[in-house]
Amino acid sequence: MYSITRGASYTFVIGLLAVAFLMAGCDSAMEDSITLQPKTITFEFPNFTDEDVEDGTIELSAESPKDLSDQLRNDGFERGDVVGATISETELVRIGPLQQAKLLPFLNEAELRLNAPGQSSITIGTRTGFNPDESTTSLNTTDQDVADFVRAESMDADLTLRVEDIDDAPPRVNARVTFVVEVEGV
Numbered sequence: 001m002y003s004i005t006r007g008a009s010y011t012f013v014i015g016l017l018a019v020a021f022l023m024a025g026c027d028s029a030m031e032d033s034i035t036l037q038p039k040t041i042t043f044e045f046p047n048f049t050d051e052d053v054e055d056g057t058i059e060l061s062a063e064s065p066k067d068l069s070d071q072l073r074n075d076g077f078e079r080g081d082v083v084g085a086t087i088s089e090t091e092l093v094r095i096g097p098l099q100q101a102k103l104l105p106f107l108n109e110a111e112l113r114l115n116a117p118g119q120s121s122i123t124i125g126t127r128t129g130f131n132p133d134e135s136t137t138s139l140n141t142t143d144q145d146v147a148d149f150v151r152a153e154s155m156d157a158d159l160t161l162r163v164e165d166i167d168d169a170p171p172r173v174n175a176r177v178t179f180v181v182e183v184e185g186v
Contacts, residue, residue: 032185033183033184033185034182034183034184034185035181035182036072036075036077036180036181037075038088038178038179038180039071039179039181040176040177040179041067041068041155041176041177042066042174042175042177043062043063043066043156043157043159043174043175043177044062044063044064044095045060045061045062045063045174045175046060047171047172048060048166048172050166053163053166056163057160057161057162058160058161059158059159059160060158060160061156061157061158061159062156062157065154065156066154066155066156067079067152067154067155068150068179068181072181072183077183079151079152081184082147082151082182083182083183084147084182085149085150085180085182086143086144086146086179086180087114087125087141087142087144087177087178087180088141088180089138089141089177089178090112090124090125090138090139090141090175090176090177090178091137091138091139091175091176092110092112092127092136092137092139092159092174093135093136093173093174093176094135094136094171094172094173095172095173105132106163106165107130107162107163108130108162108164109127109128109162110125110126110130110160110161110162111123111125111126111160112124112125112139112157112158112175112177113158113159113160114156114177115156115157115158116148116149116152116154116155116156117152117153117154118152119148119149119152121158122144122146122149123142124141124142124144124146124177125139125140125141125142125175125177126139126142127139150179150181157175157177161173
């Protein structure tokens with residue numbers, strides 16, 4: 001009788017451990033997320049001239065809002081599936097004729113901010129000091145969660161530039177922003 005009770009106890013304990021293990025496995029499978037390939041969007045800003053400079057600063061707003069809906073859909077997901085997102089890279093790109101393709105020889109500082117409806121604006125990239133011979137330059141990208149911005153209906157950006165004298169041709173810059181997005185596992 002003792003051996004049957006002892007055997008039943010071991011069976012009961014092993015059964016409980018198996019059930020706990022299966023339940024833990026189900027919970028962790030539900031909580032798993034998938035990191036997608038990086039997603040890049042480009043914010044276009046308008047041309048600017050010396051007349052736009054106030055106390056050495058130019059404030060620009062992106063010409064149109066953007067979102068990651070199409071890129072997420074291509075991977076089989078929607079904005080509501082996003083559980084986490086960060087920005088891996090921010091870049092400024094000079095747009096213009098080849099002879100003017102150098103970044104901005106008069107540019108001293110830049111700050112790029114991300115906006116979305118219902119969200120407080122956040123700084124996502126900054127830089128002081130630029131190589132005037134480059135047409136593209138990386139900003140120092142901030143490390144913060146931007147999932148609420150990716151889930152939002154749209155995002156836009158503001159760009160603050162500290163400048164010296166602007167050359168003759170009205171310059172134009174775009175900002176490329178690369179996101180690393182996590183979605184709920186399937």
